[in-house]
Amino acid sequence: MDAGPPERAGVRAALQRLGVTAEESRLGERTAFWVQASGSAVPPDSLARLPGVERVVPLASRSPLVEATLERGARTVEVGPAAFGGGQVAVIAGPCTVEDASALRDVARFVQQSGAAALRGGVFKVRTSPHNYQGGGLSALRDLHAASREVGLPFFTELSDPRQVELVAELADGLQIGARHMQNFPLLIEAARTGKPLLLKRHMAADVEEWLLAVEYVLQAGNERIILCERGLRSAERHVRYLLDVGVIPWLKQRIGLPVIVDPSHSAGDWRLVPALARAAIAAGADGLIVEVHPRPETTRCDALQALPPADFTRLMHDVAALAALDGRTLCGGPARGDERPLQRAAGA
Ligand code: PEP
Ligand code: MN
Numbered sequence: 001m002d003a004g005p006p007e008r009a010g011v012r013a014a015l016q017r018l019g020v021t022a023e024e025s026r027l028g029e030r031t032a033f034w035v036q037a038s039g040s041a042v043p044p045d046s047l048a049r050l051p052g053v054e055r056v057v058p059l060a061s062r063s064p065l066v067e068a069t070l071e072r073g074a075r076t077v078e079v080g081p082a083a084f085g086g087g088q089v090a091v092i093a094g095p096c097t098v099e100d101a102s103a104l105r106d107v108a109r110f111v112q113q114s115g116a117a118a119l120r121g122g123v124f125k126v127r128t129s130p131h132n133y134q135g136g137g138l139s140a141l142r143d144l145h146a147a148s149r150e151v152g153l154p155f156f157t158e159l160s161d162p163r164q165v166e167l168v169a170e171l172a173d174g175l176q177i178g179a180r181h182m183q184n185f186p187l188l189i190e191a192a193r194t195g196k197p198l199l200l201k202r203h204m205a206a207d208v209e210e211w212l213l214a215v216e217y218v219l220q221a222g223n224e225r226i227i228l229c230e231r232g233l234r235s236a237e238r239h240v241r242y243l244l245d246v247g248v249i250p251w252l253k254q255r256i257g258l259p260v261i262v263d264p265s266h267s268a269g270d271w272r273l274v275p276a277l278a279r280a281a282i283a284a285g286a287d288g289l290i291v292e293v294h295p296r297p298e299t300t301r302c303d304a305l306q307a308l309p310p311a312d313f314t315r316l317m318h319d320v321a322a323l324a325a326l327d328g329r330t331l332c333g334g335p336a337r338g339d340e341r342p343l344q345r346a347a348g349a
Helices: 005-018 044-048 064-071 101-113 137-151 162-171 185-193 208-220 248-255 264-268 274-283 310-326
Strands: 022-027 030-035 077-079 082-084 088-094 118-120 155-159 174-177 198-201 226-230 260-262 288-292 330-332
Touching (some): 005 022, 005 030, 005 044, 064 208, 082 330, 088 101, 088 310, 101 118, 101 137, 118 137, 118 288, 137 155, 137 162, 155 162, 162 174, 162 185, 174 185, 185 198, 226 248, 248 260, 260 274, 288 310, 310 330
Parallel strands (some): 088 118, 088 288, 088 330, 174 198, 226 260, 260 288
Antiparallel strands (some): 077 082
């Protein structure tokens, strides 16, 4: 592409209009303009449209706030008594969706006694089909809150709409942003402004840069209490529901100062595969898991195939503790002394 004096003057004028100064130098046949400015001050695409411009190469990070998290040191996100990051492994467990209050209390008690650090349960379900069960709403949220307080576990629940934020944040200890809402930026901003811990799942088709730009929104809204959650990607494969990106766990741990957990349930889509994926995640350095557990998976209206029955969850927790110990980490959570009530109730035994 030819860039003679008129084209170079055009670039200079455009940069002047943007209010930035540039250093100009010759690179062989080409002219380079070195600009120091933030991405929003210089829209790269608008410069790339100018006559004589071959390309615009952004050198600065697109997510500087995310990068700065590591410079300030790896952080631990505390959610009530649960701690994500900082040498502990924390497991969030519970049903996909809250259906029956008394079964929920039993499963909450059960996961707590098996060593979970927090409870999960969907009340505003985000379903691919509008004909599927959409969740129990506010009354289910109250049931979840009651069960959480009864057993002494903090709880996470998913938000799907900025209008739910105030209501949910009043009761929930941690706000879950589901995969499908990773780029729902008004929701991210509203949720971030509550100051509550945010569990930010990766969209099933998002690359890491897009995921980290979603994190950038939350950081920009003033909330650093972020837990990243890898939950599997859309792929050509059908043997698992979503393909778990195990490699992203050490990648993030080395570059970003935020805790990273894994959801093996939505990735596997089948309870028989969940323990293996969960073990892989912990072995790869994940700071925790979010796992779907149901006392009677065959009775639930939501994600029945992937729910772990209680006995499988207990076994998994033993494995998680053993794997965590291999690299000097401990399990965050577990029954308080003297609180070992029979576990069998949740299993219906
Ligand atoms: C869920 O956690 O129940 C859920 C719907 O997960 P995801 O957003 O990862 O699909
Ligand atoms: Mn689910």
